[in-house]
Amino acid sequence: MIERADSESIRRAAELLRAGALVAIPTETVYGLAADASNPEAVARIFTTKGRPADHPLIVHIESALQLDDWAIDVPNGARQLADAFWPGPLTLILKRRDSVLDAVTGGMITVAIRVPSHPVTQEILSAFGGGLAAPSANRFGRVSPTTAENVESDLGSDVDLIIDGGPCDIGLESTIVAWIEDQPTVLRPGAISADAIAQVLDCDVKPSTGATVRAPGMLESHYAPSTPLKLCSAESIEQRASALAAEDLQVGVLSLEPVGAAGAKVAWHSRGDIELFAHSLYGHLRQADSEGLDILLVSLPPETGLGVAVADRLRRAAHRGGSKARRQDGR
Numbered sequence: 001m002i003e004r005a006d007s008e009s010i011r012r013a014a015e016l017l018r019a020g021a022l023v024a025i026p027t028e029t030v031y032g033l034a035a036d037a038s039n040p041e042a043v044a045r046i047f048t049t050k051g052r053p054a055d056h057p058l059i060v061h062i063e064s065a066l067q068l069d070d071w072a073i074d075v076p077n078g079a080r081q082l083a084d085a086f087w088p089g090p091l092t093l094i095l096k097r098r099d100s101v102l103d104a105v106t107g108g109m110i111t112v113a114i115r116v117p118s119h120p121v122t123q124e125i126l127s128a129f130g131g132g133l134a135a136p137s138a139n140r141f142g143r144v145s146p147t148t149a150e151n152v153e154s155d156l157g158s159d160v161d162l163i164i165d166g167g168p169c170d171i172g173l174e175s176t177i178v179a180w181i182e183d184q185p186t187v188l189r190p191g192a193i194s195a196d197a198i199a200q201v202l203d204c205d206v207k208p209s210t211g212a213t214v215r216a217p218g219m220l221e222s223h224y225a226p227s228t229p230l231k232l233c234s235a236e237s238i239e240q241r242a243s244a245l246a247a248e249d250l251q252v253g254v255l256s257l258e259p260v261g262a263a264g265a266k267v268a269w270h271s272r273g274d275i276e277l278f279a280h281s282l283y284g285h286l287r288q289a290d291s292e293g294l295d296i297l298l299v300s301l302p303p304e305t306g307l308g309v310a311v312a313d314r315l316r317r318a319a320h321r322g323g324s325k326a327r328r329q330d331g332r
Contacts, residue, residue, distance in 0.1 A: 001162070003164060010128055011128060013025070013164050021035075024162070029175050030146060030172070031137065031148070031149065031163075031169065032061065036132075037105055037132040043058070046136065050139070053141070055107045057105065057216065058136050059115055060133070062126065071112055072112060072114060073096050079095060089193065092115040094113050095111060143224075172279050173307075175193075176189065192310065229297070230299055231319060238254055245295075250296060254300075256299070257270065258273050267292055269285050275302055278302060278311060
């Protein structure tokens, strides 16, 4: 199922994609579940395999900005500026679609999401394939995104035709998504490319999303969630809450940017104040919470500046998932 990235596996991946198969590919953000974006049957398999709602749009991955006009029309000058500045890289642009783009790819909207990934393996696959690949995260819908080939195999098993192992993802969080709403650049989903960096390129204000009407990947209130209930709390209150929950004979985990008091916790993870390390390891820790058999994971949000904005966004969406288990274990 998993093949190490080399010239032969890349050739085989492109061949399978042209035949309508599903291939999991590495990107700098997370692993994607790729299919030929121009093949209706292949795109339909993405939705079936992931259990993804049909109106939830996909991101089309292309080899370079030179292919942008194959998928989009009336591209704003600002979008081309951002493409020049950040592609290849973790930036997705929401643009007016060409009529030829499949409705299934766009969720029936008049816009299409496009990005150029920077991972060298996926660049080679795109070059060998020769077209656009629809590639949402290679996991069941709403669950923790995969950042290794083994994560993909654990989640999807034989439902994917081939997994190309390009090593752990460098960033570990999904791309920044930018749309133009009423001619104003708007960040719909924060990522490694910050709103400040975008504003600097465009020399204008960039708004964060406040319930924008444009649908985009990763914007549901509940997303990126482990099976373990996740609760957000302040760094000052974690130790007290961990101790109280442990006293109820619960298996407690603690996750934070900086070291915090964690008496009573079964496991405590922190990133020594390194926000890039925190982002890179975040989904791995959420998966570990499940594998450790934790009853609850207490998380302290990082400062919401730079990459911390994206980390906090993912954690809030992961914590939004409710359920009787979560309510029973921590009604505070």
